[in-house]
Amino acid sequence: MTDSAWRRIEPLLPAADGRGRPQRDHRQxxxxxxxxxxxxxxxxxxxxxTISPTAGAGPAQG
Structure with missing residues (x-):
């Protein structure tokens, strides 16, 4: 992914809240x-x- 594409997507992703397991790097x-x-x-x-549980977790959480 290009840096310019990442700059557009990054603000849309949730920040880590400190609970649970540490999150993987969103860009990875x-x-x-x-x-x-x-x-x-x-x-x-x-x-x-590494990928599928994270990818599938978002929509199921509502």
Whole structure:
């Protein structure tokens, strides 16, 4: 992701509130999601645990 694209997206993401596990770097997560979407690699590919729980957590929390 380019720096200019990141500057547009970053303000839309939640800040860490200090509760629970430390969050992954948002830019790394979004880069991982975009990589998976662009390459077509299935979510069940080894190592997906770093990306898929974070990606799926947002909408389910309401």
């Amino acid at each position: 997560v979004i880069d991982g999601i975009l990589w998976r979407l662009l390459t077509g690699v299935p979510w069940s590919f080894p190592g997906a645990g």
